[in-house]
Amino acid sequence: MHNNLSAETPLDKALQLLSLLMVLFGFVILGSVVFMQSLQLMMGKSFATTASLFEILKSNAGNNSYLLIAQMLTALTSFIFLPYLYVKYFLKDLFYSIHFTITAQPLLMTLAVAIGLFAFPAIGFLAELNKQILYHLPGMSQLLLWMQKSEAEAKQLTELMVYFQSPTQSLLALLVIAILPAVGEEFLFRGIIQNRLKTIFHHTHLAIWLTGFLFSFIHFQFFGFIPRMFLGILFGYIYHLSGNLWLPILMHFVNNATTLLVVNWQRQQGVVDALDTEQQAPIGVVIICSSILVWLVWLFVIKCKGIDRLPKTHTNI
DSSP: OOTTOOOOSHHHHHHHHHHHHHHHHHHHHHHHHHHHHHHHHHHTOOOSSHHHHHHHHHHOTTHHHHHHHHHHHHHIIIIIIHHHHHHHHHOHHHHTTOOOOSOOOHHHHHHHHHHHHHTHHHHHHHHHHHHHHHHHSTTOHHHHHHHHHHHHHHHHHHHHHHOOSSHHHHHHHHIIIIIHHHHHHIIIIIIIIIHHHHHHHSOHHHHHHHHHHHHHHTTTOGGGHHHHHHHHHHHHHHHHHHOOTHHHHHHHHHHHHHHHHHHHHHHHTTOTTGGGOOOOOOHHHHHHHHHHHHHHHHHHHHHHTTOOOOOTTOOOO
């Protein structure tokens, strides 16, 4: 693969897009293999179905830590190790142009965190809208049943990971649920895929929106497809405007960590099913927070206009 390959014809663009998609799904498949094999090795038991996996996990509370470790190995494989090798050896020009530095203006960091926090009501509204769209689409009965089954299985796995019973497990959960996905997914999706799509299509907004779509699709949880795509697009614009990959990483971390802490706090307050409490905020709250969100994004755009970008030949990866 040529490092500087830039698509000029529709066929070039199609082939390069197909190649990128194959690489992305290859990462995910290999990560799934790592997840299954590492989990079976740690537990000393094999399982053929998701149902049998749940039975093994629920039979021993200690298996929850095994699940977190397996998920950690999966994230390291799919989103950090393999993407790093891919961009280092096959996309060298991109490797030396990603602005992965630790420098960021405190004001931009503050604005990025505030944008992430004020996006929560909009995310809840979009999640409810997402469900209503799926339930009312014609001819969706069989596909909807599959989505519901997939969503239920994902929820069961998530419940076994997000509810922690000890300080050690809470730190492991924070690492696996918040830190690794924030660093790894932003490196892969915003750092590699978004930049690569921008090179292929020569269109920044198309690259950001398509990356947001892939970011949501790759999670295979379609009841949250629209809000997750919204987040991916928001992260994409924050990266595009600032040129600093640490800012979407920070936003991603705040989003995941806040959700993790809130659901555990709700469980301590006696909420039986805290993961099902992502209820839509009152429409007035959604409108007010969304208005503040737009204002914060506008401020972010204004502040980013004066940024001195790093030279394209510099990287701290």
